[in-house]
Amino acid sequence: MEKWDVVVVGGGPGGSYAAKTAAEAGLKTVFFERGRKPGDKNSSGCGLGQRWWKDYPELMEELQKLPSVRKVEMVVINLIDEHDRLRYRCGTTGSDLCANRWPHGMDGISIYRKDLDPFLADLAVKAGAELRTSTLVNDVIMENGQVRGVKTEKGESILAEVVIAADGAMSTMAKKSGMRDRWGGGCTLVPQLDFGCNADKMDDIIGNAEWCWFGPLYGTYQVNFRDGFHIGAGQWLRSDWDEKPLEMMKKVVKIPGFQAMCRAVEAKPREYQAHMLPWLKKPPKTYTGGMMLVGDAAGFPCPLEAEGIWHAITSGKIAAETAAWAISRGDASEKALAEYERRWKASDLGKEHEFGPEFVDLWNSSIFDPKLMARQIQLLLEFSMLHPFSIVFDWGDAHMDCFNQHLEHILDLAPEFSEFGKTYVAPLARGIWPKNVKRILLKVKPKIPALRRLSDENFFKVVARLSKGLAPYLDPSIRQDAPVPRDVFERGVRK
Amino acid sequence: MSLDNIDFFELVKRVDTDKMGDFIKYDREKCNGCGLCALVCSFGLWAVKQNKAKLAVRYQELCLECGACAEICEPGAIDFSYPAGGTGVIIEYG
Numbered sequence: 001m002e003k004w005d006v007v008v009v010g011g012g013p014g015g016s017y018a019a020k021t022a023a024e025a026g027l028k029t030v031f032f033e034r035g036r037k038p039g040d041k042n043s044s045g046c047g048l049g050q051r052w053w054k055d056y057p058e059l060m061e062e063l064q065k066l067p068s069v070r071k072v073e074m075v076v077i078n079l080i081d082e083h084d085r086l087r088y089r090c091g092t093t094g095s096d097l098c099a100n101r102w103p104h105g106m107d108g109i110s111i112y113r114k115d116l117d118p119f120l121a122d123l124a125v126k127a128g129a130e131l132r133t134s135t136l137v138n139d140v141i142m143e144n145g146q147v148r149g150v151k152t153e154k155g156e157s158i159l160a161e162v163v164i165a166a167d168g169a170m171s172t173m174a175k176k177s178g179m180r181d182r183w184g185g186g187c188t189l190v191p192q193l194d195f196g197c198n199a200d201k202m203d204d205i206i207g208n209a210e211w212c213w214f215g216p217l218y219g220t221y222q223v224n225f226r227d228g229f230h231i232g233a234g235q236w237l238r239s240d241w242d243e244k245p246l247e248m249m250k251k252v253v254k255i256p257g258f259q260a261m262c263r264a265v266e267a268k269p270r271e272y273q274a275h276m277l278p279w280l281k282k283p284p285k286t287y288t289g290g291m292m293l294v295g296d297a298a299g300f301p302c303p304l305e306a307e308g309i310w311h312a313i314t315s316g317k318i319a320a321e322t323a324a325w326a327i328s329r330g331d332a333s334e335k336a337l338a339e340y341e342r343r344w345k346a347s348d349l350g351k352e353h354e355f356g357p358e359f360v361d362l363w364n365s366s367i368f369d370p371k372l373m374a375r376q377i378q379l380l381l382e383f384s385m386l387h388p389f390s391i392v393f394d395w396g397d398a399h400m401d402c403f404n405q406h407l408e409h410i411l412d413l414a415p416e417f418s419e420f421g422k423t424y425v426a427p428l429a430r431g432i433w434p435k436n437v438k439r440i441l442l443k444v445k446p447k448i449p450a451l452r453r454l455s456d457e458n459f460f461k462v463v464a465r466l467s468k469g470l471a472p473y474l475d476p477s478i479r480q481d482a483p484v485p486r487d488v489f490e491r492g493v494r495k
Numbered sequence: 496m497s498l499d500n501i502d503f504f505e506l507v508k509r510v511d512t513d514k515m516g517d518f519i520k521y522d523r524e525k526c527n528g529c530g531l532c533a534l535v536c537s538f539g540l541w542a543v544k545q546n547k548a549k550l551a552v553r554y555q556e557l558c559l560e561c562g563a564c565a566e567i568c569e570p571g572a573i574d575f576s577y578p579a580g581g582t583g584v585i586i587e588y589g
């Protein structure tokens with residue numbers, strides 16, 4: 001029987017990067033892809049954000065040269081009300097103060113996966129991994145409860161010291177090894193419609209920007225490529241669905257503002273797809289004896305916006321490094337591979353998931369609640385009128401009167417959102433760094449006669465005693481530039 | 496193709512549909528007739544009659560390989576794997 005150090009299932013971003021890392025570590029590595037070539041069966045995430053420049057700068061240098069790329073230097077948000085009217089459009093490039101984190105400005109890229117996936121797979125092959133395409137892996141080989149290898153549809157049995165499952169949202173490996181059955185409500189279905197366009201007109205009209213169309217009836221992103229774009233709208237797969245995916249897409253393409261944009265860039269429908277995308281409060285267990293899950297198979301996409309390619313390659317890298325470590329110690333048991341979870345939790349990937357439950361709850365109870373969303377649009381529109389550029393265009397009355405009327409509307413609307421704010425927004429306050437809370441408190445200190453003479457240190461002690469809400473931030477033992485640890489925050493709330 | 500009348504079926508590319516194999520298996524015993532598979536399938540490949548679901552006979556020619564029907568089926572009546580390697584849907588613009 002064939003035997004490898006590492007068998008990787010899946011030739012998407014996670015699988016290719018795991019295979020590359022394993023091969024570079026000197027491990028005998030093979031990776032399997034069911035498509036005729038990597039990218040044929042892609043799961044269609046195409047936007048790479050600014051953090052790629054920080055973590056994978058060499059990749060970004062090369063990727064931005066590929067043919068389908070359009071840069072993302074701006075995000076444009078179109079708010080559509082329940083009558084399909086465009087009510088608000090805003091765009092931002094971020095300020096120059098962000099330059100320390102975004103050395104290249106706000107420049108992500110959008111790239112079709114027929115460009116990205118083969119590029120990444122090629123890196124793995126160049127590093128020495130073997131790629132087998134048009135091959136479906138359909139089972140695991142188990143021995144004493146530990147994964148020892150995989151079986152392909154062609155009847156081959158292939159042994160491995162370690163299996164890395166990078167087989168996407170509907171992971172066969174996770175199922176066959178008994179790690180999980182279904183996601184149980186944590187997975188979204190994303191119907192997606194692609195359009196071919198006139199590339200020059202896209203440059204002129206859309207520019208280097210990502211767009212979205214939000215409103216009570218839809219939450220739709222628009223990813224723009226060199227000569228086309230696609231729109232998609234995800235929804236959690238639960239029993240409360242009231243609409244078929246195609247009906248939702250049909251509604252979006254009827255928005256007059258969307259149709260106007262389509263005419264301007266000569267957009268023609270080109271491809272329809274439907275994809276699964278895990279969007280979880282918390283990834284379930286990511287390892288078992290002899291096997292680690294990476295990328296979508298592990299449920300890693302970001303709990304706030306479900307970006308997942310960075311997560312796939314980052315977890316692929318950590319899994320392959322852990323495989324090298326385990327193989328060198330001659331132990332790939334479940335106990336040994338717990339090291340994988342320790343490593344990803346300690347990395348930026350772990351940080352990304354720290355607010356998973358809060359983010360998912362926030363989405364579930366806002367954008368998927370049409371009534372609340374309609375009211376939120378009203379609130380946003382009122383706020384938008386206080387904006388210095390908007391208030392000068394409110395010519396309804398003397399400008400100070402206009403200002404006060406908008407302020408009154410906000411005060412009228414606010415109580416409706418207080419329950420929502422308490423339940424879904426307040427828990428996110430845990431994420432404010434203690435050092436920023438302290439900066440705000442120090443601004444207030446001189447205005448409190450009884451306290452203003454205290455040293456800063458004693459001032460914080462008094463505030464912590466007076467306010468149970470602020471006490472967690474002032475706990476001297478916690479890190480200043482990280483969210484307040486969950487247990488410290490909750491202890492504060494309960495006190 | 497006008498935007499008000501998009502033919503979604505025309506917008507999917509596939510290769511070797513005759514070699515895809517039987518990759519969706521349905522267990523009538525487990526089905527409770529809830530109809531969710533029919534709701535989430537883009538192309539209406541599931542229909543529920545007399546409290547039991549039924550999958551289109553030549554589903555291979557229309558299926559998007561998304562897996563949503565299996566994922567939403569609470570009693571686990573749908574077993575979804577993938578079609579044979581190298582066959583089925585090709586995503587060119589994903």
Ligand SMILES: Cc1cc2nc3c(=O)[nH]c(=O)nc-3n(C[C@H](O)[C@H](O)[C@H](O)COP(=O)(O)OP(=O)(O)OC[C@H]3O[C@@H](n4cnc5c(N)ncnc54)[C@H](O)[C@@H]3O)c2cc1C
Nearest residue numbers: 010012013014034041043045047137168295296308309312
């Ligand atoms: C519509 C949509 C939009 C998205 N937008 C973004 C975005 O803008 N930015 C972003 O970063 N992320 C985005 N994501 C998420 C992103 O696509 C995924 O997180 C990412 O592709 C995960 O990579 P992966 O390697 O884990 O899995 P996949 O990309 O799904 O790759 C899995 C690979 O394994 C192969 N495979 C599966 N099963 C088998 C098997 N049994 N045998 C052999 N081969 C197999 C598949 O053919 C595929 O090539 C989006 C996702 C969706 C669905």
Ligand code: SF4
Nearest residue numbers: 526527529530532568
């Ligand atoms: S989702 Fe499952 S249980 Fe419900 S009708 Fe379909 S097959 Fe039957």
Ligand code: SF4
Nearest residue numbers: 536558559561562564
């Ligand atoms: S996999 Fe998707 S397209 Fe195919 S039958 Fe199931 S829901 Fe329909």
